Amino acid sequence: MVRCLFMSLMALMGIAMAPISSAQGVNSDFLIIAHRGASGERPEHTLAAYERAIDQGADYIEPDLVVTKDGVLVSRHENEISGTTDVANREEFEDRRRSKTIDGQLVAGWFVEDFTLAELRTLRARERLPTLRRSNTDFDGLYQVPTFAEIVSLIRAKEKALGRRIGLYPELKHPNFLLQEEGVDVVDLLLTEFKALGLTPADPVYIQCFEVGPLQRLNQRSDFKLVQLVHSHGGPADEPGMTYAEMATPTGLAAIASYADAIGAHIPLILNADGSPTGLVADVAASDLGAIHAWTVRKENVFLPPPLRQAGGEAAIGDDSTLLDLLAAAGVDGVFSDDPGRAALWRNGRQAVRDGE
Known part of the structure; x- marks a missing residue:
């Protein structure tokens, strides 16, 4: 029943269940943000993953930032690193x-802030x-x-070699924990x-x-564009009485607009289970926020939503192009994508259709 509703909705919206290059037109300023680099093809948050994403056409690359014991910003998804490095196999540590x-x-586990850069x-x-992305283990x-x-x-x-601008989209990880428990001010370090x-x-x-506080401080101290991330559950760690659901309402968006320029929203906040829009994008458009970026397309x-899954089990490639169509x-x-190459092919195909090529 869900799949039938999903298919019917796409038909009403003029979206075909078809290959990447056959969808409708899209604006040229639709951003492709390489989530942790080309993390669908290389181990995440490595220079190899970032370089591959850039070569595939990503507009921005997204490093998650944590800090070493000697105060150096490095890129890991979490400050706990047993899942993304070989530290658990290193007897000396x-x-x-x-x-x-x-x-x-x-x-x-093992935490970046307990290690010097060396x-x-x-x-x-x-x-x-590794079980989902076996080829990456090579x-x-x-x-x-x-x-x-x-x-x-x-x-x-890469900008010099390719002759185009490449954006940077860093995320501050656990800044409240690092400030309160480790005495490290990542806002100050970043600036x-x-x-x-x-x-x-x-x-x-x-x-x-x-979190909210670090963005508010960045807004006071700089003119860089700021993005409040919102999840489909929970709330910001530094504001225990606040929920992301409340932040995603028109009143909450107005509050976010007082210190940030855009939101990065979990896809379930943007699309209902049947693929229809929730109304969040319209609420953002009616606010003083300048953009909404969806995370994460994989x-x-x-x-993927059940209607977009293909045969072959959890690790098989599904119909991510239709998810991009719906978004x-x-x-x-714009979208955060683990596979910026696929997203770039999708965008190129949509632009070709829009331009009548």
């Missing part, structure tokens, strides 16, 4: 294993989802954890690093966070 309460949850650089990245052990400065250097080298690297508000940069069946039809301004 066995005594670094800790348990910490992060955003209300007890987490055991120590962290002895580790090697590995695929975080690259296990090849890459180091990159610093933020190295990522900026890569972007500038200091931006200045040292010559990054200015004129550059294509968005700074994102699930190609594997396990990450574009809902009116989002």
Whole structure:
């Protein structure tokens, strides 16, 4: 029944269940944000993943930022790194294993803030989802954890080689925990690093966070574009009385617009189970916010709505192009994608149809 409703809706919207290149037109300013780089093809948050995403046509690359013991910004999805590096197999670091309460949850493992940069650089990245992305495991052990400065250097080298601008979309991870429990102010670190690297508000940069306070402080201290991330459940760790559901209402969006420029929204906040728009995009358009970016489009069946899954199990490639169609039809301004190459092919096909090619 759900699949029938889903198919009927797409027919009403003029969206065909068809290959990537056959959909309707899309605006040229629709952004493709490489989520952790081309993380569907390379271990996430590595220079290799970022470079592949850029080569495939991503407009922005998205590094999640955490901080080392000696105050260096590096890129990992979480400050706990046993799932994305070989640290658990390194006997010399066995005594670094800790348990910490992060955003209300007890987490055991190895944490970036307990390693100096020199120590962290002895580790090697590995695929975080080895059962779903088996081919990515071929690259296990090849890459180091990159610093933020190295990522900026890569972007500038690729801009020169390709002759186009490449945006930067960093996310501050657990800033309240790092400030309250570790005494590390990542807002200050980020702005200091931006200045040292010559990054200015004129550059294509968005700074994102699930928390509220860090964005408010960034708004007071800089003119960089800021993005409030909102989830389909829970609320910001630094505002225990607040929920993301409340933040996604017209009143909540008005409050966000007082300090941020856009929102990054979990797809279930944008699309109902049958694929129809929820109304969030319309509410954003009616607010003072400038954009809404959807997260996260992934190609594997396990990450897709049931009607878009194909035969072959959880790791098989499903119909992510139709999900992109639905998001574009809902009116989002861009998407975070683990597979920016696929998203770029989809966008190119839609533009070709729009332009009558």
